[in-house]
Structure formats: C-alpha cells, structure tokens
Amino acid sequence: MRSDYCGDLRTADEGRQVQVCGWVARRREHGEHLAFIDLRDHTGLIQCVVDGAHELRSEFVVRVTGTVRRRPDGTANSELPTGEVEVGDCTVEVLSGSDPVPFPIDERVEVDETLRLRHRYLDLRAARLQGNLRIRASVNAALRAAMTDQGFVEIETPLLIASTPEGARDFVVPSRLSPGEFYALPQSPQLFKQLCMVGSVDRYYQIARCLRDEDLRADRQFEFSQLDLEASFVTQADILEMVGVAIGAAVSAVRNVEPGPIPHMTWREAMDRFGSDKPDVRFGLELVDVTAVFSSTEFNAFRAPSVKAICVPGGADTTRSRLDDLTDRAKRWGAKGLVWMRVEEDGINSPVSKFLSAEELTGLREATGASTGDLLLLVADEWRATCHVLGLLRLELGRPGVNEGGLQFLWVIDFPLFEAIGDDGSPVPAHHPFTMPHADDLHLLDSTEPTDLLAMRSQAYDLVLNGWELGSGSVRIHDPAVQRRIFGLLGISSDEAQKRFGFLLDAFRFGAPPHAGFAFGIDRLVALLAGEENIREVIAFPKTQSGGDPLTGAPGALDAGQLDELGLRVLPPAT
Template identity: 65%
Template sequence: MLQVTGVVRPRPGGTLNVDLPTGEVEVAAESVVILNESEPPPFPLNDRADGVDESLRLRHRYLDLRRGAMQRNLRLRAGVNRSVRAVMDAQNFVEVETPMLIASTPEGARDFVVPSRLHPGEFYALPQSPQLFKQLLMVGGLDRYYQVARCLRDEDLRADRQFEFMQLDVEMSFADAQDVMDVVALAVDAAVVGATGVSIGDIPSITWQDSMERFGTDKPDLRFGMELIDLASVFASTEFRAFQADAVKGICVAGMGEASRSTLDGLVDRAKSLGAQGLVWMRVRDGGVLEAPVAKFLSEEEQAGVVATLGAVSGDLVLIVAGERRMANEVLGALRLDLGKPPVNFSETEGGPALMRFVWVTDFPLFEKVDASGRPTPAHHPFTMPHLDDLDLLDGTGDELLAVRSQAYDLVLNGWELGSGSVRIHRADVQSRIFALLGIDAQEAQERFGFLLDAFKFGAPPHAGFAFGIDRLVALLAGEENIREVIAFPKTQSGSDPLTGAPGPLDPIHLRELGLALPARPKK
C-alpha cells in the first residue's frame, strides 16, 4: 500500500481511459511512502474471479471484496436498502426492531436454537421471520410497520438461499391484499429505478391455479412464452391408451425440430426423473406433418389438432406429458425452464432492465398436502386467513381441505420468488380452528401461541403484510445467479464459513455453563 504525493494533471493525448473514473487525469509523483507491505494475493483480483475456487475466495473474503464486481454489488445493495427505506418512510410506516431471541414456533423450516445459561435445559430460537411480533404490533396500534429484518432458517442451502438473509418486512392494519401489494410495488420500483433508471411499471397478477396450468410452477418466468397447453379436447376420444389420462398437456419448442436423438432421449430421462411415466416428442415437418414413433397411433385429426392447438410450425418440437394433472404440469414446467430460460444478466442482454418480468401470484391453496392421518400442512404459515368464500370448506376432511384458498400472494421475478405475504387471521376463533385442523389442540396452542391468542381477545384489527428478500432482489439486479455474490460474508453451500472456521466446537467450560453435554466426537 503506497501513499503518493504529487500534482494531478490531465493525461497526455492518446493515454485517456474512459473506463476508469480517473481515466482523464494522472498524478505526477513527487514522493512515495510505503504505508504497508503485502504478500502476493492467493488469486488474481480481477473483476469476475473466473476459475477461482469459491472456498478460496471465501477463505480470503477480505481480498475478494477488493474486486470491482464485489464492490459494485455491495454498493448496489446499500442503494436498494436506502431506496426501500425512503419509500416506507414516505408512506408513513414506522420502522420497529423486533427481538432476535424468541420462542420456537412452527414456520416451515428448522429453527436455529440458542441455549440459555440462566435457564439450563431451555432454549431460545433465532427468528425465521418477525411474523408474530409484527402481528402484535398491529394489536398495539402501530398500524403501519416495516423493518429491514435479519432472518435465520436452518434449511439446505442453494443458489438463492442462505442461513441468514435480509428481508423488507411490512405489516398494515385495516388493509387488504391489494393495499399491501400496492405499497410493496412502490418499494420494489424505487429499488429498481435506483439501480437501473427504469421503472417496472404495473405488475400483472395471476392466480396460483392459472400459474400452475400455464407455466407448471407457482414461480412463473414470464421472460419467454412456451406456455403449457391443455390437449384434452384434442384427445377426448383417442384410442392411444397413453393419452387416456387425467390430463394431457403439451408445449411447443420453437426451432428445435432438428434436435438429435440423444438430446431427445435426454429430455425423456429428465421427464422420468421428475415423476412422469414418459415423454412424447414429435418433430413438426412441412405441412404440419408430425414425425415421431407414436405418430402412427394418432389419427390425422388428432395430429392436426396438436399442431393447431399448440400453434406449431415446421421446424418446431412438440413435447407432451400425460397423467395426473399436477404431475404433468410440474414436469412440463421444469422442461419449459430447461429449454427456454434466457440469460440472468439484464445488463448484458438485449432489452436490458426490460427483461425483468415481475408478476403477483395470488389465491394460493391454504393447505398443500394431507398426510396419512388426514392432517393438512399449511402452504405458507398457520396464520394466513382463508379466503372468505371458502370458510365453510374448513368443515371438510382429508383431500377436501386442499380446495380451501388462502388470502396469500407471492411476488415473483423471472422465476425467482422475491417474497410472500398474506392477509392474517385476526380472530381467535378462526385461528383456533386452523390450529385444530393442523393437529394443534387447545392446550398446545395456548402453550405455544397463548400470547398471540390472548392478544386477539382485545380487538385485534384486520391486518395484512408481506416480506421480500433483499438478497434475491439485489442478486437479480446485479445479474448474479447466486446470492452469495451480493452478501459480504456468506456461508458455503455446505453451511460453513471458510474465513472464520464456523461452525466449530465450544470450549468444555462454556458447555458446562450452558448445562450441555455432547457425545464424544469421532476421531478423524
């Protein structure tokens, strides 16, 4: 590290570098002082760190942060935080910090737990979200709350998931879903405008059911078409037994009609790995003729119907999955993403920020599955208000409960779930009813959630809220495929920190203070 003293002057002609902030000037050095010495860095500190092992980068994260890409990403993140805070403040929301040491509550993932020294054998949990506390704030009269909150979930890591993550957390009293969605859209738009200079405009909305039918997922990527098409009418009277199924769905892959047989076999294997019995492929030739091993089993009318219904032309490839409806949708939805996913980096593709496709997904099922005992599992969390038109359906049993819609809504960007929200249950009787369906009896409910149920007895207002992931939004704005690239000190995919060595063993004295005894660790 050097300290250079001298005269700043314009660069001579022919030496300008417009790619540098200082590319038009130079320093005529008069003195040079060594402030500190440095060892050779263990990897090149170029912009993208191509080919450098990630564990090496994270072990020396303080050096990795010197790279231009990391500097830009962290400054972008800071700008996003400033933008969303400015919007929430302007909308008269109050920023309130909620506790980090809380009681363990069921929110869909495993808790990180903290042993109590003062209460041996008892534990705190680190918050998966501020969910219950922000509902209590509504009871307490703070009718517009927000927080840039740190949340922690002990779940398997992947490109868009870390143990620790930051979210913009919002709650509003006397509000419905649309009120919350409007405020969140303002915050997201401010963040995007600050990063790209382009407004996101109005965000379209699609129901969960339509999203599953058209895109095979509740996180639709709208940057490209290739929608799933129902072919039931085409094969209503078919003699081809494979298509005599609960659902027959298809997609048309433009220009892929000349794919090699090995490529097609790979698609079949992929479909089977996702739960399909098989995958039917058909090449579209001139005149709408279908070329495929199964073509001989289909009538001319059925073949023409496939081409017309899918809008296929010569040179296209048709893919069809038949079977149980949800399976068919999900398999084709995955193949759609495999075959049609455009680049992640907006700044390096034609259209720039215009390739950001936001969409609200609404009317999720209240429950996502029913176990062998007939007990349902909440699709979001157990504090989501059922759709008012479906309250009577709560009297059903087993799979009948899967028809109950919730007042829940997700914000999706390019196939990534940015966040989710819902209208909350504000009545103790409805909350107790949901707990009972989930197998939580009155005594257990009082033990685990008594503070919330008691609060509801004192005139809790109707309220709704939302939370979206800051990390995911910044990653998408930065054109990064992994949120580790926009977090200063992330964990590896295995959950370790090569920089500090976490997680690691505790000193035996510390364990005794906490009243903990661990089994002997196997020798390595």
C-alpha cells in the same frame, strides 16, 4: 491524510496538489526513473507517474502526494473514467506492505469460489463486489425512505425466541441460565409483527435478518435479509400497493427507471401456463393443456387426469441424445415419462405416434399451434405433477440469462389455502395457519369434502421477479372464531394451538385489528438488480453450499468447558 478519491480526478482538477491513498493495482516500470502506478480505492483507478517503483509491489497500501495534470497528447486512456489525467511529481509513502496475493484482483479471471471466500477481504477490493455492496446499501436506504414515507415505523424484534415447530428447521441456541433449554433464531419476525398490530403500531416494518436451517442454493443462504412489513386496517390491495411503492423506490435507486405497475396473475393461471407458482414470464414456451385431445385415447400413458405439452419452435432438430437427456431429467423430477414428437414435413415423428389416432395427432397440432420444424414435449399425470415437470422442463429449455429480458415483476395471487390432504386426513396449509381464506370461499370451511377444501383460495400472495420468488404475504385471520375453525380443520387441538401459539392467541382475545403483511428477500432483489445469478455475490461474507465459512472456519467444535456450562454433551456421529 487524503484530499481526493482515486476515481474522482478529472481534467477539472488540473494543477491541483492532491493526496490520494489506496492499493497498488498495477505497476509499469520503464527504467530507473520512470514508472506508472495504477492506484486503486473503492472509487476506481488513477495513474500516478513516479520516479522509480522498484520497491513497490501489488496491493501495497500507499499515500501518493502529487499534482494532477493532463496526460500528454496521445496517451489518454479512454477505458478509465480518470484516463484524461494523471498524478505527476509524486511522492510515495508506503503505509503498509503486502505479500503476493493468492489470486488476481481482476474481474477478467474467474477464481475458485472457496479461495475467494477464504480471502474475502481481497475479493471485496474488486469493483464487482464493491459495486454490489453499494447497490445493496442504496436499496436498503431507498426501502427505508419509501417505508417511512408511507407511515411505517421501523421496529426491531428479538433474535432469541421460542422455537415453533412450523415451517423450516430452526437454528437453535442453547441457554446457559436454563441448561437443557434452547432459544430458536427467527425464521421470520412473523408472530412479533402481528403482536405489533395488536399493540396498535398500525404500520410496522423492519429490514430483518431471518435464519432457516435448510439446504443452501444459489438463491438461498442460512441467513438472509427481508423487508418485513405489516399494516392494520388494510386490504390485500393496500398491501400490494405499498409493496409496489417500496419495490419501485428500490429499482429506481439502482436503475434510472421506474418499473411501472406490477401485473397480477392467479396461482391457478401461473401453474397452468408456466407450471410454477413463481413463473419466469420473460420467455414463452408456455404449457398447453391437451387433456381434452386424449379424452378417449387408446394410448395408456395419456389416460391421465392431465396431459400437457410444450411446443419448442424450431426444436425438431433436437438430437436424440438431448431428448434422452431431457427424458432422464423429467423422470428425476418425478415424471412417469416424457413423450417427444418431432413435427416434420410428412407428419409427426415420435416413438409413440403409432399408438395415437389421426384425430388425436391433428388435435394436438391445433391445440399447440405446432408447425413443421417444431418439437412437442408431453407429460401426462395428475395436474400438479404434470405442471411441475413441464415447468422445470420449460426453464431447462428456455430460461434467459440473468441480464436478459429486463425486470419482469409479477404478483401471484389467490393461492390455495391448502395444498394437499395429509396422511392423517387433515389438509396441509399452503402458507401458514394464520392466513385468511378468500372471502368468496369462506363458506367452504364448513364442507367435509376434500375437493372443496382443496378448492379454497386464500388471501395469500407472492411477489415474483424473473422466476425468483422474492417474497410472500397474506391477510391474517384476526377473528378467533375463524382461527379456531382453521386449527380444527388442520387437526390442531385447542390445547396444542395454545401450546404452540398461545401468546398470539391470547393477544387476539384483547382486540386484534384486521391486518395483513408481506416480506421479501433483499438478497434476491439486490442480486437481480446487480445482474448476479447468485446471492453470494451480494453478501459480504456468505457461506458455501455446505454451510461453511472458509474464512472463519465456521462451524467449529466447542471446548468441553463451554459444553459443560450449557449442559450439553456431543454424541459420536451416527453411522
């Protein structure tokens, strides 16, 4: 039916009789007996010269039989890869007609996203999504090859599993055979991959679909894909190396460059310098600790456990309304306030400068390296709150576009084991409860001091790319005694632990190898490699921010018969 793809024809094909199939992208009529058709398939466009095209319309599906010829002198189109040639002496068969399309299939027009999603099959015809889906496919292929090369075995794990109350909200599936009971869809294959380790698989991986019922964002969908992996008899360093190999393969499959070794940064340093556990290191505006400068200040707002500043070079001309806007944002992010200071020729211009001593102002300029023309922004609070607010402010002020600054991968290591002490007095795990404490901090497990517990580091690590958390992993606890100790600290009784994770704990009684793993989001990686700031652009059929699918109408109601069969009754909406 077809001899060539549209986008493949070149001068080397001159003289060949070809059959090309595709969609009419554009039609240019020049009277009754000359017209040009741009024929489009997934490879690109080819111009066909036809004897009249009045019956043809945009997006008609046609098969064109003709001869490839060099275009007449002066009529080549340098914008098109196929622009040196055209298909002439054409016979056109209409294989399928088309109504006028609801939006132009043209990159140059930004169309309402609901409309694009409602007619996703049309949106997919555009080069942007065609390219993105193919980038995604080559990333998947490169990851599979890299994992296979490293001795990993691809294993599929179940989608219908038991709900565990940890982590994100589960999507649940009612059971017909056990009315009133439910499966959960996996948030990740976490427990199964650890069982694979107990089962002596040694190295497991999977491109796994994961589902979490949490609010959607530009970088979050209900459903997403992870490269999920786990290995036995390895250290954290081994896992980082293996993931680095996979990432390198994915990057070089899309770009023609190897990303090189991925630098490491401790969690503490990331928070201190960037105010985030997923720092975007493509730009400066780093946080500067100035707590010491105000150690004996008279200014109440700065009598806080942590005072930090951002110096915005050349920012002194920031307008008052913009500063007010930044202050509003800082407050919405949880700050008690935001102090701004314009560094001017004759000193510091700030609403609070009269509360500060000369020594403090001098110390501040020294600590931040601020010079005339700069803007200083300060927040004072608990250390975590200060870092958090200034970290968000930093992104607001300087974050580069998705295609700027290259690909800056970063390992964030030495995460804390616990992120806070909960209301019940038990520490709250920062990762999951199977995370191995850092070897140097194991002795703190026996401490009863909250500060000791919060100081404990874990063998957990995140991979970050340009400020996006790509994924996380950890060395797991394989020793039942340590696991019991952790559950005890978390306030999880052995009965409760047995109820929640009994099958895993049982498995660990029969010889669990030391093991560690990782998982990273393929949607996010592909989006950044494709230069997209939204993962919906690299997903064939994504959902809107409110979790709907304008194409299929999901989610929708069930009819009474289905509900009966499942033993379900729908309550009226709460008011």
